[in-house]
Amino acid sequence: MPEKISDRTIFSLSEVTRSIQKTLSERYTRTFWVKAEMNRLNRYPQSGHCYPDLVEKLEGKIVAEIRSTIWKDDFQRINDNFLKVLHEPLKSGINILFCAKISYNPVHGLSLSIVDIDPSYSLGELEKEKQLTIEKIRQEGIFNANKSLKPELLLKRIAIISVDTSKGYSDFRAVLDGNEWGYQFFHMLFPSLLQGEHAVESILGQLDRIRKVICHFDAVAIIRGGGGDVGLTCYNHYELSRAVALFPIPVITGIGHSTNETVAEMIAYKNAITPTELADYLIQRFHNFSVPLGKAQEFIIERFSSRMREEKLRVLNAVRYFKSVTIANLAAGRSHIQHELSALAQQTDYLVKRRRHDHALILSGLQKNNQMLILRCSQHVSQTAYELKKEVISFLKAGSISLGAIEKNVDLVDPKNVLNRGYSITLVNGRVLKSAGDTVEGTILKTILADGEIISVTTTINKTDQP
């Protein structure tokens, strides 16, 4: 019972909730059909019960949201119907038409207790919006625009669109920065709302900011995590999807949910279910570069050393071959020389012997000849000597005869003998006077006689006419 304290009636919480429960159960007595989007099924595998999040949206914005329950047995039946009609199980992210009763629990609050779902009312508004967006993007021909970018081999400079406090963001960073291979990433946060009605404009705003400094980045990562699956409709938004498709560098997404892929995720260069998985993808790209690099290095080292070994062996073999050939050639040459040498010696010996023999012959001949020659010469010499002697004697004999005659003649002409016979010699001035013409009157004459001299002066000159 409520207390009364100074004019105020004060209820306990349970009194209030009981009252609500009573009012609601009296007001809503029967089940009714409702259409809503079931953003998330929230099925608990252990209990088998489901607690779907139900929403209603107007122009993309959520205008109503309520929790609901589907008990295990109901879920089994409904799910079987879905499989039968849609060939798909009951899942999150679809629009449903369901039969429910309003239920209120003082502890768990207000919810709709779903007893049946009409599977024919299949595709929800979310799906319709999504399909519409996809349709428009496809018509513009940009559905694969971001996917077909040819980015750097390594996406290492990442602009992150996320929330500082998001678990996804910290998971993402932890994987990137804590990688055990020492890969260095550069990342920078561009904070943004990631779900709800303002997420689209917030994300678009950050994409614009990134565009201004795009030269510093290799990729944009949209990271979300830790939130529920509700509020992801923004990623099916046309403007956002278009911006992602047309972004000049790869947009990669790790939005972290278990519902159907959103359009933005479909269009993104790469979508990973969780931020961690996205970070792993980036690291994998490094591996894709690093592993072949390491292999190339090993390969080059291996080939280089094996090639060098081969070459060394080749050179070694060539050297060996050269050596053996050389040695063989030398040996052959040496034996040839030896052979020539002995032939030469033999030849020389033979020649020397022959010459010696010849010489001996010549010498003996020479000796014989010499003796004969000497004999002949000596005979000749003695003959000559004899004749010489004869000649000399006869010459001397003849000489002495003529000498006697000459002696006589010499005596005849000797002036002394002449003077003795009465002849004289007249001198003028010491010279023999031969002509009367060589004197004049008065010339002093010296006349030599056999027994003395007479000095006289010329008085008369009578010339005789003689030739």
Added chain:
Amino acid sequence: MKEKPNYTEAFEELQEIVSEIERGDISVDELSDKVKRAAVLIKICKNKLAATEGDVIAILKELESNDTPG
């Protein structure tokens, strides 16, 4: 052959060298030079994996100067 190739070029050139070696197109005379070049390229690539790039402060400054209304 650029002196300072970026890592994509370096990687491609490296793979070219590898396939040349694989095909046995390289003579022993060239081999040493090619291996030296490959070592340079590997270094460039490895550096790229481990290099720290980007400067948040510089980027923020650029953003501020771009954020002027208009």
